[in-house]
Amino acid sequence: MKKNWPVYTLGALLAAGLIAPLASGAAAPGFWLEVLIGGLMAGVLYSLVALGFALIFKASGVFNFAQGAMVLFAALSLARLSEAMPLWAAFALSALIMVVFAWLVERLVLRALVNQEGVTLLMATLGISYFLDGFGQSLWGSDIYKIDLGISKDPTIILESVFQGGILISKEDLVATVIAAALVAFLAVFFQKTATGRALRAVADDHQAAQSIGIPLNHIWVIVWSVAGVVALVAGMVWGSKLGVQFSLQQVALKALPVVILGGFTSVPGAIAGGLIIGVGEKMAEVFFGPVLVKAFDLAGGGIENWFAYMLALIFLLVRPEGLFGERHIDRV
Amino acid sequence: MKLTGKLKLLAAAAVAAGVLASVVPQGPAYAQSKAVAKEQYFPVLVYRTGAYAPNGVPFANGYVDYLKLVNARGGINGVKLVFDECETGYATDRGVECYERMKGRNGGATVFQPLSTGITFALTDKAPGDKIPLITAGYGRADTQDGMVFKWNFPLTGTYWVAADILIQHLGKKEGGLDRLKGKKIALVYHDSPYGKEPIPLLEERSKMHGFELLQIPVTAPGVEQKSAWLQVRQARPDYVLLWGWGVMNSAALKEAQATGYPRDKMYGVWWAGAEPDVKDVGEGAKGYNALALQHGAEPNSKVAKDILRDVHGKGQGTGPKEEVGQVLYMRGLTAAMFAVEGVRRAQERYGKGKVMSAEQARWGYENLALDQKKLDGLGFAGVLRPISTSCADHMGSAWARIHTWDGAKWNFTSDWLQADDQIIKPMVKASAAKYAGEKKIAPRTVADCQA
Numbered sequence: 001m002k003k004n005w006p007v008y009t010l011g012a013l014l015a016a017g018l019i020a021p022l023a024s025g026a027a028a029p030g031f032w033l034e035v036l037i038g039g040l041m042a043g044v045l046y047s048l049v050a051l052g053f054a055l056i057f058k059a060s061g062v063f064n065f066a067q068g069a070m071v072l073f074a075a076l077s078l079a080r081l082s083e084a085m086p087l088w089a090a091f092a093l094s095a096l097i098m099v100v101f102a103w104l105v106e107r108l109v110l111r112a113l114v115n116q117e118g119v120t121l122l123m124a125t126l127g128i129s130y131f132l133d134g135f136g137q138s139l140w141g142s143d144i145y146k147i148d149l150g151i152s153k154d155p156t157i158i159l160e161s162v163f164q165g166g167i168l169i170s171k172e173d174l175v176a177t178v179i180a181a182a183l184v185a186f187l188a189v190f191f192q193k194t195a196t197g198r199a200l201r202a203v204a205d206d207h208q209a210a211q212s213i214g215i216p217l218n219h220i221w222v223i224v225w226s227v228a229g230v231v232a233l234v235a236g237m238v239w240g241s242k243l244g245v246q247f248s249l250q251q252v253a254l255k256a257l258p259v260v261i262l263g264g265f266t267s268v269p270g271a272i273a274g275g276l277i278i279g280v281g282e283k284m285a286e287v288f289f290g291p292v293l294v295k296a297f298d299l300a301g302g303g304i305e306n307w308f309a310y311m312l313a314l315i316f317l318l319v320r321p322e323g324l325f326g327e328r329h330i331d332r333v
Numbered sequence: 334m335k336l337t338g339k340l341k342l343l344a345a346a347a348v349a350a351g352v353l354a355s356v357v358p359q360g361p362a363y364a365q366s367k368a369v370a371k372e373q374y375f376p377v378l379v380y381r382t383g384a385y386a387p388n389g390v391p392f393a394n395g396y397v398d399y400l401k402l403v404n405a406r407g408g409i410n411g412v413k414l415v416f417d418e419c420e421t422g423y424a425t426d427r428g429v430e431c432y433e434r435m436k437g438r439n440g441g442a443t444v445f446q447p448l449s450t451g452i453t454f455a456l457t458d459k460a461p462g463d464k465i466p467l468i469t470a471g472y473g474r475a476d477t478q479d480g481m482v483f484k485w486n487f488p489l490t491g492t493y494w495v496a497a498d499i500l501i502q503h504l505g506k507k508e509g510g511l512d513r514l515k516g517k518k519i520a521l522v523y524h525d526s527p528y529g530k531e532p533i534p535l536l537e538e539r540s541k542m543h544g545f546e547l548l549q550i551p552v553t554a555p556g557v558e559q560k561s562a563w564l565q566v567r568q569a570r571p572d573y574v575l576l577w578g579w580g581v582m583n584s585a586a587l588k589e590a591q592a593t594g595y596p597r598d599k600m601y602g603v604w605w606a607g608a609e610p611d612v613k614d615v616g617e618g619a620k621g622y623n624a625l626a627l628q629h630g631a632e633p634n635s636k637v638a639k640d641i642l643r644d645v646h647g648k649g650q651g652t653g654p655k656e657e658v659g660q661v662l663y664m665r666g667l668t669a670a671m672f673a674v675e676g677v678r679r680a681q682e683r684y685g686k687g688k689v690m691s692a693e694q695a696r697w698g699y700e701n702l703a704l705d706q707k708k709l710d711g712l713g714f715a716g717v718l719r720p721i722s723t724s725c726a727d728h729m730g731s732a733w734a735r736i737h738t739w740d741g742a743k744w745n746f747t748s749d750w751l752q753a754d755d756q757i758i759k760p761m762v763k764a765s766a767a768k769y770a771g772e773k774k775i776a777p778r779t780v781a782d783c784q785a
Contacts (some may be wrong), residue, residue, distance in 0.1 A: 006683060030569050038560045134382065142386035146614045153618055155594040168567065170592045243588065244614045248384040248555040255558070286561035287568075295638045303525050303551040305561055 007317035018280070019139035020216040030159075034168050034279060035287050036045070041173035043279020044180045045242075049234035049256035050186070050227040050263065050271035057265045058204045063122045064109075066129035067077070068253020070229060072245075073136040074098055075236025079145035079245040087149075098229030106222045114217070133250060142247060147240040151175050176238045183234055184272060187227070191268075196223060259312035264326025273324060282309045359425035361553050363722045373689050374439035375400060375416040375670075375679055378431055378447050383422040384555040385580040386663055387610040387630075393418065394449060395666030396783035400674070401652070404741050405644040409678050415439050421452060423580075428452030429459070436463055443695045444468055444673050450528040450685060453486075459774075460485040466676075466696040470669050471496075471604055471627045475531060475758075476765035480700060480728040481777045483766065487699045487728045490721060491627055494761060495732045495753040496603045497532035497575070500625060502751055503540045503736055504573055504601070509525045515544035520571035522562055522586060524577070525551040532603070533763075536575075538757060545562060556582025563589040576602040583611035587619045592633040604734065608661035612739045620741040626661070629668060629717045630737045631744045633659030637667065637713030661744060675704060675712075699723065704731055719750070732758070 018036075021027040027035070037281035049071060056064040077097050129253050151172050160166035193198040203220050204212040212216055239249055255278070263274025286305040294306065316324065353741065360465075377396055378387035400416050405693045408414060417438075419431035428447050437525060445460075446468045447453050453473040460467050461484065468487045469477070475494040477486035482582060504519070505511035521536060523529030523751040540547040548569055549646035552564045555744045556578055566574060574584055574595065583606045602611070607624020609631070634636055647657050659661050680698030692696070703722040709718050723730040732755070736748035 004410050031564075034567070035561075038564055042560050044559065137382050137386070143389065144581065144610055144614050146386045153588065153591050154593055158592070168593060172592065180382060243585050244558055244581065246384070246581045247382070248557045251384070253553060261501055272612060283561045283564070287564055303561075304552045305558075306553045 010315065010319050012279070014277075017289075018284060021284070025129060025290060026292075027206060030167055031096050032332075035283050037167065037169065038173075039280035039283035041170065041279070041285060042278055043276035044173075044177045045235070045239060045252075046237060046255050046259045046276075047174075047275025047278055048180050048183070048231065048274045050259040050275055051183070051251055051268065052231045053062075053237065053260045054263070054265060054268055054271045055187075055228045055231065055254055058268075059200050060096050060110075060203070060221055061118060061207075062125060063265070064117070065122060065125040066132060067228065067232060067256070068097070068250045069129040069132035069136070070101075070232035071236045071239070071253060072169030072247065072250040073101075073132050073236075074229065074233035075147065075240040075245045075249055076136050076140040076145065078233065078237055079147050079240060080140045080298060081276065082147060087147075090234070094233055098233055099226045102229050106218055106226055110221055111218060133247070137247065145240075145245040147245060149175065149237070149241045151241070156295055172242050176242070179238055183231065184268065186229075187268060190227075202223060242309040255309065260323075261313040262316045262324055264323025267323070267325035269323030270323055277324075278309050281312045282306075317325055343374055347608070364599035371689065372439065373412045373443055374441065375673060376431070376435035376438070376442045376445060377416050378421050378428060378449075378452070379418045379443060380421050380423045380448070381418075382420065384422040387449065388580050388608065389423065390607075391608070391610070391653065391657055391660055391662040392666035394657060396446075396670040396756075397652045397666075398645050399637075399670035400640050400665075401645045401650055401665045402637075405648070405673050409674060410679075410681055412677075412687060412689055414674070418571055421447070421449065423449055423451075425451040425455050429455050432459065436465060439779070440689065441465075441692060443519045443677060443692055444692065446470070446669050448472070448669075450474075450531070451526070454527060457483070457619055460619075463692075464696075466699055467693040468669065468672055468676075468699065470672060471665070472528070475535075476762050476769060478727060478729040478758075478762050479766035480723075480725050480774055481766070481767060481783075482770045483728065484778060485696060487672075487723070489699075489723070489729060490668075490718075490731050491700075491753075492579075492729060493528075493531040493603065493732060494535040494758050495575070495729070496625055496734065497535040497755040498539070498758060499676075499734045499751045500575055500601050500603075501536070501543075502754070503748060504645070505543070511543050511553070513620040517545040517573070517575045518548060518569060518571040519545050519575060520548040520566055520569060521575045522550045522552060522559075522566065523555060524578050524582055525553050529578065532575075532577060535758070535762065538761065542757075552578070552582055552586070554582070555580060556585055559585055559589045563593045563595065564585075564596055566590075567593045573587065573597065574600045576600055576606045578602070578606045578611075584613075584615055584619075587612065587615045587622060591615070591618040599736075601625070601736070607737060607744070608664070608665075609744075617741045619739050621738065623736050623738045623747065624744075626663065626735045626737045626744075626746065628719060628731070629661075629663050629664045630735065630746055632661060632664050632717050635659065635664075635713060635717045636715060637671075637717070638664075640713050641667075664717070671712065671714070672699075672702070672721075675708075676702060679703065690741070700725060700728065725727060725778070 022032045025060045051069040058287055074094055077094040078090050081093050113121055157166035158169055199215045202215055240251055259274040259278050263270030282305045285308040291305045344360055379393035380386055400414050404414055419435055421428040421431055431598050442465055442657050444466045448470050453469050453551050456467055464486050466487055470489040473488050475485040475492035505514055527782055536547050550565050552559050578586055600622050602624035604627040606626040612619040641658055645651055655720045676698035677690050677695050679701055680694045684694045700723055704721045719733050721730040732753040733750050735746050735750055737744045738747040
């Protein structure tokens with residue numbers, strides 16, 4: 001219990017930081033709540049991308065740098081296909097494309113690199129990422145494309161009688177949250193209850209042991225990359241409907257990096273919790289802390305949101321190197 | 334062992350041959366091509382991929398189509414144009430690489446137009462050494478208007494100080510006088526980069542003059558995620574929002590404005606935030622949104638657009654889709670190419686009609702542009718552009734703009750012509766340029782150099 005004091009201290013500090021704007025009177029309660037909700041919803045979206053990272057890392061030990069490119073590619077496919085067919089058909093076809101992509105990756109890249117160093121695999125995924133970015137644009141074009149989920153984009157204001165100006169809720173973000181929750185529930189069932197899920201968990205625990213009892217490693221890799229591909233498709237669909245499908249979607253993946261660092265590379269709940277912490281943390285920091293910082297030190301200005309997320313992740317690493325929900329490794333030397 | 338030795342020898346020979354091949358032509362062949370070149374070379378820096386491609390592509394297509402049109406019209410007094418593209422991806426390092434690769438090609442580059450403030454900053458240091466002019470129509474450093482310090486830079490038709498000044502004037506008019514801006518709140522939502530920060534000094538100056546409160550809200554590039562920025566807007570409830578974005582940031586801003594319920598008709602974009610890609614996928618949600626037009630707006634009915642449809646697209650040589658001809662950024666690229674060509678035509682008046690101009694001679698042309706309305710109308714720009722005339726002291730040549738508004742389907746002009754206030758901008762340009770000259774130890778040009 002004593003060993004955990006840095007984690008508790010950090011938790012307490014974060015909680016204090018969270019309520020500081022409210023307690024100091026710098027923010028009206030309504031607005032504070034709005035920023036909190038906004039942060040949580042952005043966090044859910046980060047979690048969606050982070051999930052893809054965590055899935056592949058868990059099953060194969062590969063840090064898949066191409067997850068962001070996969071989000072972009074899947075979203076581009078969905079957007080362009082939905083111009084010619086109904087959305088559900090475009091979704092199904094895009095999912096199929098992602099499965100074919102997973103199969104190709106296993107065939108052409110991973111199979112040749114079995115038992116290589118982790119860093120070699122990381123570099124390979126970096127290569128896949130660049131290929132997919134360029135090829136996706138050559139194939140589908142580099143304009144801004146639309147995914148229309150048919151959700152109203154106008155804001156909903158609630159609790160107007162309680163807070164001045166009410167609380168702003170975006171329907172799109174709400175739908176995104178529901179979709180993310182459904183996806184997580186589906187993945188949990190898939191991992192816990194199906195034979196494939198059990199095999200995946202076995203591979204995650206120990207490659208060699210799994211192979212020795214007859215679990216086909218190549219097969220498993222195709223499956224896990226396919227699942228990550230479908231997760232990328234869902235993330236791309238949600239982000240794309242919100243922001244338009246465009247090359248910059250790929251950069252959203254960079255936001256997922258601090259999330260997986262914070263949550264732990266191997267943990268699905270970690271990806272969710274990490275996403276929420278980063279989402280809330282960066283919005284609170286940007287809105288309440290940023291202007292104070294600029295004023296106090298007479299800085300040149302500019303946003304702090306982006307580096308704040310990484311700083312938060314680094315602080316977590318100081319006190320819990322394996323991440324919030326990561327597995328603790330004990331190596332014998 | 335013997336074999337390896339031979340292989341090594343072979344490899345060494347191959348490397349030597351490669352080195353020679355890359356070095357030798359730079360000597361005599363390069364000089365020769367310069368002497369006999371019958372064609373004027375225009376390198377084209379483009380970004381057709383990456384985060385800014387939706388905006389880069391129509392600009393590039395307009396630029397190249399205009400060069401094709403000039404060739405279809407018989408070149409510049411008979412001198413044909415050659416051009417090729419280099420992809421920068423809007424990245425400064427790749428832009429500089431393109432510049433280095435292209436500057437000596439085809440007898441030497443005439444002029445560069447990077448369409449990126451970052452690349453412009455990098456090339457501003459290189460251009461004087463290579464003696465190649467830079468045209469940055471509507472972007473780049475605002476102080477490069479001062480040709481006494483920035484001999485090789487030409488921010489033709491407008492800088493960000495001009496843009497910011499005109500926007501504030503327009504808001505003043507809307508309120509019934511600049512004095513009515515007192516006590517108002519104006520938020521600048523800007524791309525957190527040199528580009529986005531460029532208007533701040535001018536806006537601060539105007540805020541002091543008229544007593545409005547200026548809120549600065551940065552958006553990290555590329556600007557996909559803007560929730561915190563718009564939450565701040567929602568909290569502060571500014572009377573107006575000025576949008577200084579580029580690429581996906583613009584459409585994302587409009588979507589966030591819609592999601593937070595900020596009225597779009599209170600939003601005013603700079604001229605890089607007022608084209609079709611910025612509003613297209615927002616559609617109805619962007620209705621009422623205003624932006625500056627860098628003189629021209631969407632001009633599908635202009636003569637030059639029709640000429641291109643007939644003489645370039647009609648002959649199957651169009652660069653992009655037909656529907657794009659006349660769109661805002663297409664026209665921006667097209668006018669940029671026109672400036673590049675007309676500078677050379679002007680230079681020919683001095684150095685010899687029907688001759689290929691060197692970059693240095695072309696620079697004189699850009700510094701002595703005299704595009705009056707008659708000339709512009711003759712080129713097909715009637716109703717599109719106003720007269721532009723540059724000089725040694727003024728490398729901008731014109732400081733006019735209009736406002737156009739998105740009606741859900743297309744851009745329509747909603748203001749008269751507005752001119753930036755020279756009395757405010759001139760001293761700021763002078764001071765900033767002098768500071769730059771001091772830092773870089775540049776001796777200001779003499780009157781003799783101006784007349785040379």
